[in-house]
Amino acid sequence: MQSQYNLGMEYYFNSDMINAFQWLLKAAMQGYTEAQLQVALMYDYGNMLEIEKDPVKAIEWYEKAAYQNNEYAQYRLGEMYLDGEGGQQNYDKAVEWLQKAAQQGYLVLNISLVTYIIMVEECLKISIKHLAGLKKLQKMGTQMLNM
Structure with missing residues (x-):
C-alpha cells in the first residue's frame, strides 16, 4: 500500500x-x-x-x-456538510465532524467559519443539542483567533 x-x-x-x-x-x-x-x-x-x-x-x-481519524478529512467533511456540497447539507454531521477534527487539534476554525457558525446559530432553528455543539466550536475558533 x-x-x-x-x-x-x-x-x-x-x-x-x-x-x-x-x-x-x-x-x-x-x-x-x-x-x-x-x-x-x-x-x-x-x-x-x-x-x-x-x-x-x-x-x-x-x-x-x-x-x-484523519483530522483534515474530518474538517473538510464538516465544511462540505455545512455548505451542502454534493447535495448533502446536514448540520448534525457537520457539527459532529468539525468537533472530531477540533478534538484532534485541527483548529483551523478561521474567521469565516466562526462567522458562518454564528449565522447558522442565529438564522436557523437548530435543536438545543446541536446548538450546544456549534457554540463549543465557536468558542474553540474564537480562542484560536485570540492566540
Whole structure:
C-alpha cells in the first residue's frame, strides 16, 4: 500500500495526475488513509487536477479517511456538510465532524467559519443539542483567533 501511495505521489509531484490518481486509488482501496485523503482531494478539486470534480465521491473518500481519524478529512467533511456540497447539507454531521477534527487539534476554525457558525446559530432553528455543539466550536475558533 505505501509503495503504491509513494508512486502515486511521485506522479502527482511530476504533474502526471492520471497516473497519480490510478496509484493513489489502488492504495486508497486497500485502506491506506493518506491515499484515501489524496483521492478525496482530487475528487474535491477536480478539473484543475485533470480529474473530474465529484463532490459525492469526495465525501465518500473523506469519510473513509475521517473514520481512520484523519483530522483534515474530518474538517473538510464538516465544511462540505455545512455548505451542502454534493447535495448533502446536514448540520448534525457537520457539527459532529468539525468537533472530531477540533478534538484532534485541527483548529483551523478561521474567521469565516466562526462567522458562518454564528449565522447558522442565529438564522436557523437548530435543536438545543446541536446548538450546544456549534457554540463549543465557536468558542474553540474564537480562542484560536485570540492566540
